[in-house]
Every structure is written in structure tokens, then in C-alpha cells.
Amino acid sequence: MFKLSMLTVRRKEFIYVIHYAQQNFWHLNYNHDEKVYFADCVKLCKLWVVAMYLMTQGVLAGYVITPLSVNIGKNKSDRVLPFNMWLDLPLSVTPYYELMFVFEIMCVYQIGAAYVCTECFVCLLNMHTICQFRMLQLRLMNLCSVVDKELDSIDHANAYYTALKKCIRDHQSLLEFCDKLNVVYTLPILGHMIVFSILMCFDTYEIFLVVEYTLQLIVNRILVFANMGKNKSDRVLPFNMWLDVPLSMTPYYEMTFTLQILCVYQIGAAYVCTDSMLCMLNMYVILHFRILQQKLLNLVPADNHTEKIDYVNEHYTAVKKCIRYHQSLIGFCDMLENVYSLPILGHMVVFSLLMCFDTYEILLADIPTVMRFIFIFHMIGSFIHIIFFTYSCHGLLEESMNVCTATYSSWWSTLPMNRVGKMLRRDTRIVMIRSQRPCCLTAGGFFPVSLETATALMSSTISYFTLMRESSGQVGGGT
Secondary structure, eight states: OHHHHHHHHTHHHHHHHHHHHHHHTSSOOOOHHHHHHHHHHHHHHHHHHHHHHHHHHHHHHHHHHHHHHHTTTOOGGGOOOSSOOOOSSOTTSTTHHHHHHHHHHHHHHHHHHHHHHHHHHHHHHHHHHHHHHHHHHHHHHTHHHHSOTTSOHHHHHHHHHHHHHHHHHHHHHHHHHHHHHHHHHHHHHHHHHHHHHHHHHHHHHHHHHHHHHHHHHHHHHHHHHHHTTOOGGGOOOSSOOOOSSOTTSTTHHHHHHHHHHHHHHHHHHHHHHHHHHHHHHHHHHHHHHHHHHHHHHTSSOOOTTSOHHHHHHHHHHHHHHHHHHHHHHHHHHHHHHHHHHHHHHHHHHHHHHHHHHHHHHHHTSOOOHHHHHHHHHHHHHHHHHHHHHHHHHHHHHHHHHHHHHHHHTSGGGGSOSSHHHHHHHHHHHHHHHHHTSOOOOBSTTSSBOSHHHHHHHHHHHHHHHHHHHHHHHHHHHHO
16 A cells, blocks of 8 residues: 555656656667667566566465365364454354455455565566666667768767767666656655565564474474383483483483483584684685775776876885785685684594485485484485585685786776886786685695585595495395
8 A cells, every 4th residue: 555655646757657668668669789688678577577476376375275275174163264353243154254255365466466566567667777778888889880980080070979969868868767766666665675574574483483393393202202102111312321220210211311412402512613603704704805806996096186106106005905905814714724624624524424324324224214304304404514614615715716806907007117017017916826826724634625525525425325335235145
């Protein structure tokens, strides 16, 4: 309602936007290259509309299917509606239930259409505006080809200027169109952002609440299933222990159970926390390497009021500051390598062994279904863990090498070849040479850690698993 009300208030500007798009966007009076841009834009718009339609229909169909599936096997007096309503009527009894069900579904479809249609239309307008800006860029780059080269210099300049003025007028009209679009949609977009944020908050809360409840249920049921139907003397613990104490009897069972669960939580925290800290440090180092690249690309803006000598000196001062910044980042990466090199090696070895044992237990071992699910979840968690870990290390390696490209792309080539200019080029060359040797974290100095490391670990896991399978097959055949 808020979006439609705002569009109603701004209906004059909204009509102008539609009329301008009809006259200037949605036609075929383009040259060959512009028609290619326009065709791609139309194709993208069609895909967007179809995708939005399918997603909206899927969400709305969920509100129809959910109460129907819940009502299966229930009495007519216990039927539920898509949304709870409190009226002084027997809403679960025919015909009130059917009337209210149809009314709620019609309201849901109206709300879904009102929620989606305005954003869908502004997205289409944005895509066509982007297409027009690309066409304008194409015209500006091909101004010389538009003008007849056989004309003399004066006529050629006049024709070029005429074509340039037409591009300027097109640019101004596009800017005016964007201003009108902003006037029409600024408040609806603000409302959409607020509602989207609230909806995402509620959705995330519900999802994590369900996930947390499911995980707690799994953990609580594992031992319950294992101990179901057994006497107190036959109860089992999460892990086997051999002590000269009746561990299956009270209070030894409860004390040992609590001790094992506390130890598992401590081991899990110790296994994860160091890698999480390293991933966060890697992300911040990646950020600073990107900041360094941005500084190298925008060292000193050219000022018409600054003399060339002063500009070269300022440029060289900025380059030296960036070099010191680069050296500090390299030093930090070296310290990070010294601290985490051996822990990373241990993590790689343990991960490979755990993945191998998990695969063996899941596919070959004769274990209960509950334990098989435990190993499946452990394998999935370990795989996600190693992917995130190697991704952060790969980003560090990649961004440290991108410093070379950023240094080469800076404005050093436009500076004069005086003494300061030669010193600047020498220092720039040294930075580029140093950047070609990336900053990376290694596993004990044996190999750098990157996304390829995860692939290699999975390959080694499969190799170990194949070896264990063949060994177990030979042992089984020999017996």
C-alpha cells in the first residue's frame, strides 16, 4: 500500500517516466551495433520477468500448499487456515472455512503482486537506462567514424562538434530521466529496504531456530536411540572408556557422560578457533592489499595549478609512502607465516586423515545408521571448514600479486625523465618485482595453501580411502 500510495502521489513524474521510455527506449530506430545492445537488454529483461514471476508464484503457492498438507488426516473441526484469524465464527466448519480460505489466498496474491510489481518495473527501467548509457558510450567512442573523413578540416570539425552536441543532449536527457526516476521511486525503495531488512531478520531467526532445534534434537536422540530398550547396566557412552569402575551404573554413567561432552566441546573449540582467527586475519590483510592497490592507482591527482616539478615530487612522496605500506604488509605476512606454518601443516594432515576415516566409516564399516549420520555430518563440516580456510589463504596470495598490476597501471609512465622521475621508475620496478613473489601461508614450508590445496587434499583422501579399502578386502579374503 505504501509503494502504490507513493506512486499515486508522484503520478505526474511516473507518467513522464513511462512516456519518455516509450519515446526514447522502446523503439527500433538504432544502428546495427545499438540493435545488438537493445536485443541483449530485451532478452535480459524477459529472463528477469520470468524469474520474478516463477519465484513469486512459488512463494505464494507455499501459502496454499502448507495448510492443505497440514489438514491431511484431520477432522473438519481441526482444519487450519493459511493465517490465523480471530472472529466470532466457526472458521473451521463448512462453508466458513472455504470462504475464508479463498479470501486469504486472494489477499496473499494481491499483496505479493503489489510487493513485487513496482520493483520489477523499476528494474526493467534501470536495465533499459543502462543500455542507453552503453549506447551513448558507443556513440562517443565512434564519433570519428560517424563524420565523413573526406571533408576538409573545418567542415570535419563542425561535423564532429555537431555529433558531439547531439551526444551531450542525449546525456542530459538521460540524466533528467534518472532524476525523475529517483523522485518517483526514492520513497518506495526506502520502504522496500526497511521491509526487506525486517523480513530477512525474521526469516533468519526462524531458519536458525529450526536448525538449532534440529541439531539439538539430533544430539539428544543419538544416545537415546543407542540406549533405547537397554537396561541401566547396558547403557553406552558417547566414547568408549576402559576403567575399573562400573561406568554404566548411576552415578558413574552421568558423571562420565558429562565429562566426555565437556571434553568434546573443548576439543571442538580448540580445533576451530585458531583457524577462525587466521581466516579473519587473512581477510583483513586482503582488505589492506586492496587499499594499497587503490592508493597506487590514485596516487596524486593532476592539478593544473601545480608545476610539473612539484607534481613529480609529490608523486614520488606518495609512492614512497605506498612502498612503506607494502613493506609493512609483507612483514606482517611473514610473522603470520612464522606463527601459523606448523599449525597449518598439522591441520592439513589431520584433515586428510579424518576425511579418509569418515569416508571409510560411511561407505565400508558395519556401523549403526545413527553413527553413519554422525560421520556424514562430520565430513560435511570438515569439508566446509577447509574450503573457507583455503579460500582466505588463496585471497591473500592473489591480492598480494595484484599489487604488481596496480603499480604498473599507475601514472608513472606520464612523468618526465628527470632525476626524481628516474628514481620513481626504479622504485616502481622494484615493487613490481617484489610483488611477483606472492605473500602466502605455507604448510610447514612444504607448499603454499590455496584453493588448489583443498583439491589436492580431497585427492589424497580418495587415495588413502582406496588403499584402506584394498587392504580391508585382502584381509577379508585371507580370513
